[in-house]
Amino acid sequence: MSNIAAGEQIADEAFAENILLSPAPVGFAPLGEAFEAPGVDPEQIPQTRDELSELLSFTYDLTVTRAGELNIPIVGSVSGGFNRRVIVYEWTRYKELTGSGSIKYRFGYVIRFCLTVSKWEVQGKLSLPFLTAQAELGNIEASWLMQVRGLIGPKIDSVVLPPQDLKVETFVIAKQSLNAAISAISDPKTKYVPGIVLASIDPNAPGVVYWLSAVKAYAVDSARRGRTGAQTMARLGTTDPAANDAITEVYNYLGITNPNQTPDNSARENAAMILRGIKADI
Secondary structure, eight states, rough: OHHHHHHHHHHEEEEEEEOOOOEEEETTTTOOOOOOOOTTGGGGGGGSSGGEEEEEEEEEEEEHHHHHHHTTTSSSOOEEEGEEEEEEEEEEEEEEEEEEGEEEEEEEEEEEEEEESOOOOOOOOOOOHHHHHHHHHHHHHHEEEEEEEEEESHHHHHHHOOOOOHHHHHHHHHHHHHHHHHHHHGSOOOOOOOOEEEEETTTTTTHHHHHHHHHHHHHHHHHHTTTTTHHHHHHTOOOHHHHHHHHHHHHTTTTSSTTTTOOHHHHHHHHHHTTTTTOOOO
């Protein structure tokens, strides 16, 4: 199967029934094409599409605040709390290189279908047909847009559409636009622009392990004290996505999925049991 045919199949699967959403990768932090990668051998940075080896497709969802931190396109403002989500269907090809500090850089291109959903109350396995039906019924409000990074050309420009409300008619347009974007990669006039798609810190690097362990201990202690997840993130005062992911993980473990939800007595007692007398904050 050719790369383009495989891409079209991936696009079809992304729009199929019962897509299981995965969490956004830990440390997911797009840095922009002009960002330098300390410790990476310039001779190893791919300058053509033929040098890009890894092909990856996955689907994940995240809050609009998190999406804003990661430069994921959002329809509307970066607000709305937990009842606004961004669902991302991503198709990317890249070459991964490791730089200083165990940071892994992905050089390549990415095509994203980004769906911003308001009045979010759905859980579990989802699909675009299901969300489209919910939008038609008025149970959710949803709009989508396309993003392409690392590729330029007339065909790419023609298939990346402005934001659209999710409806039955635009669902068909969305699928056609995603397939057209993938097909446009093989067009002779489509050019690859060398740059970083994203960078992530090796989660097994000792410094990262210790840092995230400290963040998790702090989050458990904050929950014990009755702080919400949002308050805990604000008090920590870091923009590191991995740290905020760690805080979210702790609160989810304690049964708190809304960042503005105050821990109840049961959650606070469980947090105290985990700490066994340790205090990680003052």
